[in-house]
Amino acid sequence: MTLGRRLALVLFAFLAFGCAQGTPEQKPRAAAKGGPPAYGDALVTGSIGEPSNLIPVLSTDSASSDISGLVYNGLVRYDKDLKLEGDLAQSWDVSRDGLTITFHLRHGVKWHDGEPFTSRDVLYTYKVLVDPKTPTAYSDAYKQVKTAEAPDPYTFRVTYPKPFAPALESWGMNILPAHLLEGKDITKSPLIRHPVGTGPYIFKEWITGQKVTLESNPDYWEGRPYISKYVYRIIPDASTMYMELKSGGIDEMPLSPVQYQRQTNTPEFLSRFNKYRYPASAYTYLGYNLRLPLFQDKRVRQAMTCAINKEEIIQGVLFGMGQIAHGPFKPGSWAYKPKVNDDFGYDPARALALLKEAGWVMGKDGILVKDGKQFAFTIMLNQNDQRVKTAQIVQQRLRKVGIVAKIRVMEWASFITNFIDTGKFECVILGWTLGQDPDIYDVWHSSKTGPKELNFIHFKNAEVDRLIEEGRETFDIEKRKACYWRIQDILAEEQPYTFLYVPDALPAVSSRFHGIVPAPAGIGYNLIKWYVPKAEQVY
Amino acid sequence: MGRYLIKRLLMIFPMLIGISLITFVVIHLAPGEPVEMQVSMSPKISAATREKLREYYGLNKPLHVQYGIWVSHLARLDFGRSFGSDHRPVTEKIAERIPVTLSLNVIALILEFCLAIPIGILAATHRDTLVDRSISVFVFLGFAVPTFWLALLCMYLFGVKLNWLPISGLHSMGSDKLPFFGWLWDLAKHLILPVGIATFGSLAGLSRYMRSSMLEVLSQDYITTARAKGVKERLVIYKHALKNAMLPVITLLGFSLPGLIGGSVIFETIFAIPGMGQLFYQGVMARDYPLVMGILIIGAFLTLLGNLLADLSYAFADPRIRHGRE
Numbered sequence: 001m002t003l004g005r006r007l008a009l010v011l012f013a014f015l016a017f018g019c020a021q022g023t024p025e026q027k028p029r030a031a032a033k034g035g036p037p038a039y040g041d042a043l044v045t046g047s048i049g050e051p052s053n054l055i056p057v058l059s060t061d062s063a064s065s066d067i068s069g070l071v072y073n074g075l076v077r078y079d080k081d082l083k084l085e086g087d088l089a090q091s092w093d094v095s096r097d098g099l100t101i102t103f104h105l106r107h108g109v110k111w112h113d114g115e116p117f118t119s120r121d122v123l124y125t126y127k128v129l130v131d132p133k134t135p136t137a138y139s140d141a142y143k144q145v146k147t148a149e150a151p152d153p154y155t156f157r158v159t160y161p162k163p164f165a166p167a168l169e170s171w172g173m174n175i176l177p178a179h180l181l182e183g184k185d186i187t188k189s190p191l192i193r194h195p196v197g198t199g200p201y202i203f204k205e206w207i208t209g210q211k212v213t214l215e216s217n218p219d220y221w222e223g224r225p226y227i228s229k230y231v232y233r234i235i236p237d238a239s240t241m242y243m244e245l246k247s248g249g250i251d252e253m254p255l256s257p258v259q260y261q262r263q264t265n266t267p268e269f270l271s272r273f274n275k276y277r278y279p280a281s282a283y284t285y286l287g288y289n290l291r292l293p294l295f296q297d298k299r300v301r302q303a304m305t306c307a308i309n310k311e312e313i314i315q316g317v318l319f320g321m322g323q324i325a326h327g328p329f330k331p332g333s334w335a336y337k338p339k340v341n342d343d344f345g346y347d348p349a350r351a352l353a354l355l356k357e358a359g360w361v362m363g364k365d366g367i368l369v370k371d372g373k374q375f376a377f378t379i380m381l382n383q384n385d386q387r388v389k390t391a392q393i394v395q396q397r398l399r400k401v402g403i404v405a406k407i408r409v410m411e412w413a414s415f416i417t418n419f420i421d422t423g424k425f426e427c428v429i430l431g432w433t434l435g436q437d438p439d440i441y442d443v444w445h446s447s448k449t450g451p452k453e454l455n456f457i458h459f460k461n462a463e464v465d466r467l468i469e470e471g472r473e474t475f476d477i478e479k480r481k482a483c484y485w486r487i488q489d490i491l492a493e494e495q496p497y498t499f500l501y502v503p504d505a506l507p508a509v510s511s512r513f514h515g516i517v518p519a520p521a522g523i524g525y526n527l528i529k530w531y532v533p534k535a536e537q538v539y
Numbered sequence: 540m541g542r543y544l545i546k547r548l549l550m551i552f553p554m555l556i557g558i559s560l561i562t563f564v565v566i567h568l569a570p571g572e573p574v575e576m577q578v579s580m581s582p583k584i585s586a587a588t589r590e591k592l593r594e595y596y597g598l599n600k601p602l603h604v605q606y607g608i609w610v611s612h613l614a615r616l617d618f619g620r621s622f623g624s625d626h627r628p629v630t631e632k633i634a635e636r637i638p639v640t641l642s643l644n645v646i647a648l649i650l651e652f653c654l655a656i657p658i659g660i661l662a663a664t665h666r667d668t669l670v671d672r673s674i675s676v677f678v679f680l681g682f683a684v685p686t687f688w689l690a691l692l693c694m695y696l697f698g699v700k701l702n703w704l705p706i707s708g709l710h711s712m713g714s715d716k717l718p719f720f721g722w723l724w725d726l727a728k729h730l731i732l733p734v735g736i737a738t739f740g741s742l743a744g745l746s747r748y749m750r751s752s753m754l755e756v757l758s759q760d761y762i763t764t765a766r767a768k769g770v771k772e773r774l775v776i777y778k779h780a781l782k783n784a785m786l787p788v789i790t791l792l793g794f795s796l797p798g799l800i801g802g803s804v805i806f807e808t809i810f811a812i813p814g815m816g817q818l819f820y821q822g823v824m825a826r827d828y829p830l831v832m833g834i835l836i837i838g839a840f841l842t843l844l845g846n847l848l849a850d851l852s853y854a855f856a857d858p859r860i861r862h863g864r865e
Contacts, residue, residue, distance in 0.1 A: 042712070044712065052623055052624045052625050053623075053624040053625045053626075058624050058625075058626075059624045060624065061624070064624075132591060135591075135592055135595045135624075135626075137588065137592070139588055140588055187626045188626065192625055192626070192627075193625070207813075208635050208636070208813055209636065209639075209811075209812070209813015209814075209817065210708060210709060210710070210811075210813055211708075231712065233708065233811075234811060234813070235707055235708070235811045236807075236808040236811060236817065237707075237808045237809045237811070239691055239809075240691075240694065240706060240707045240808075240809055240810070240811060243691075243694050243695060243698055243699050243706050243707075244706050244707060246699050247698050247699045247702065247705075247706055249705065249706055249707070249708075411570075412571075413569070413570045413571030413826070414570040414571070416571065417570040417571050418570055450586070452586065452589070453586075539712060539713065
């Protein structure tokens with residue numbers, strides 16, 4: 001996973017286990033044979049999707065970034081505690097006015113074909129990202145750059161017209177080899193199916209629809225990875241993947257809540273696998289169309305939140321494998337405020353009181369009425385099993401306070417094109433995948449309410465706008481934190497969404513792999529330190 | 540016969556144009572565009588970037604112009620490049636997948652015919668006995684059971700519980716280092732479940748066809764004559780009756796031709812087999828117009844060709860039809 005990818009709050013994305021955070025939990029397991037770290041063996045992992053394109057600037061899918069994340073490096077990356085650290089850049093300086101970032105590149109790094117890595121590669125990657133002829137989805141963050149220069153082979157400098165905090169993170173984008181790509185049409189490059197990077201694993205082969213194989217890079221600047229081979233098997237069906245895991249065909253996969261809670265607690269499974277659990281970087285919400293008079297009164301939205309029992313949803317839908325969401329930031333991250341002023345917890349009596357205040361009175365048939373109209377609307381969502389169940393629980397709870405919600409489930413593309421983009425919806429259940437940087441400009445700023453933009457609920461709040469702008473224009477974490485904490489209080493008060501839950505990522509990994517240290521970043525961050533003791537190696 | 544053949548061959552082209560026009564319009568009517576499917580709801584993409592991508596794919600042009608461009612390329616046998624982010628030529632993507640689907644389907648088809656024909660004959664010769672009834676129950680069971688469910692059960696039994704067979708995919712880890720026969724055995728083990736279950740599911744149609752066709756032939760006068768003159772029952776059935784009863788079955792073979800390159804999405808997904816079904820499904824979900832159109836056109840062409848071959852083989856096999864036309 002590249003930082004560029006993490007940066008994007010891509011909706012409906014995979015809950016990849018590498019980018020989650022919080023307090024991991026490890027279940028006890030039977031004693032393994034153990035032994036000192038040893039080189040060798042292979043890690044076979046399963047993926048529902050197949051990579052599309054292994055030049056990272058051209059692809060948007062999680063499978064492609066899983067592979068390119070191991071083959072390439074960025075200038076910076078997030079460490080296990082989700083702090084930015086140098087990757088191909090040994091260090092960097094931000095100028096006093098926050099406008100210029102100077103990266104000092106690592107010496108002695110080589111591309112997999114033996115060529116040295118220099119600032120020319122970084123400059124090329126920047127140029128290809130902003131080239132109008134490149135069909136990339138990532139150009140916007142780089143178009144902010146005023147000048148980019150490479151004064152010497154180990155220095156790269158970018159200048160921005162105004163300070164832009166998320167800029168630093170954008171340099172986590174995978175750096176491409178200039179000597180193989182410069183002057184060529186990137187969309188027809190052989191690197192699309194045969195990438196050459198600087199990363200811990202060297203690309204070996206890709207058999208379409210079956211697997212991608214990588215081999216460890218003996219000259220990797222951080223040291224040779226212990227596991228010699230990384231095999232990425234494409235198994236499009238989740239049940240098949242689970243059986244492959246149980247039969248030993250793959251070594252790791254993300255479990256579903258029901259698999260984690262109900263199907264993997266046998267002594268046999270626990271002796272062969274370690275299960276991990278930590279909050280995923282995502283949340284699910286109930287969003288209100290704020291253009292509709294029905295939802296313009298914030299007391300109505302507050303009442304809806306009070307009427308919904310979030311804990312019940314987590315138990316019913318996630319088998320308890322998740323936590324209540326209160327706002328748009330990741331629980332445990334620095335931007336997350338642990339206790340907002342008033343989160344309108346489950347309280348049907350309060351809901352009724354708020355609705356009464358807003359002028360709704362209970363009709364004879366148990367449905368709220370105002371100005372002769374009943375309180376009824378439709379919740380729209382796409383075909384996603386967890387969201388459908390969530391909608392049903394929400395529907396029941398709302399009915400108890402006299403609100404009638406109908407549920408309409410539809411295919412993703414028509415949902416987005418015909419309803420979200422056109423604003424023809426009342427209520428939706430959707431989710432966001434969160435990036436590491438807390439900048440929420442695209443989803444919450446009032447300038448982002450245009451067609452196809454992401455503030456599709458039309459949330460407009462002058463104070464939130466100002467705080468979002470302030471937060472992205474300073475590199476000072478304390479100042480940013482103050483902005484984001486205030487935003488969380490405002491959002492809790494306004495309830496433009498009813499934030500529902502943050503699911504847990506639940507990977508299971510074969511217990512022959514040692515050296516896995518769960519951290520806020522999940523478990524995948526130190527893959528190169530994972531090892532299989534000689535006695536337990538199977539491949 | 541020659542004129543008939545030429546006429547039939549020429550008819551393929553207007554049919555293809557009709558089919559392509561309809562499919563082109565239908566796929567473009569589906570909500571969402573390729574660009575949308577790649578970047579919708581992703582915050583870091585501005586309207587300008589989106590428009591740039593649309594222009595790159597030529598989606599900003601009117602629909603009839605897009606169709607014109609596509610047809611003019613097709614006339615030069617250029618199926619275009621995929622709208623997927625790999626931008627590979629459509630023909631390359633299809634060529635990569637056809638061998639797997641084709642060989643799986645051919646094996647399954649051979650198995651199906653080898654099993655269904657004897658089963659059909661057996662059912663016909665033992666009409667209304669316990670044998671016939673058990674066969675009916677067996678083949679209809681295969682027909683009625685959802686394949687994906689049966690597949691999952693078998694995978695669990697043979698793969699997880701008994702550990703006899705691999706669960707999914709086509710090759711085991713490290714199979715490329717095995718000697719040729721070891722490699723072949725590994726592949727065969729991977730194919731047992733998918734081919735076996737696919738065949739089980741398709742036995743019903745063909746074997747019932749065979750049974751009724753056999754029964755019809757057995758009730759004809761010349762069979763009675765053969766029996767009356769004392770020909771052994773074995774000879775009556777396998778020499779006199781079978782030949783004629785096989786005719787409609789041969790036609791069915793012709794109709795199976797286009798099916799050979801089309802894979803089943805559900806099946807391929809469950810067994811992780813990289814075939815045409817998955818490719819087409821992914822193409823549709825990503826609104827990858829050139830890929831979808833490419834597969835449909837090849838499929839349509841093969842269907843038309845299959846129909847033609849079926850008609851021709853029928854004419855060759857049945858003298859009555861042949862002489863009727865002449």
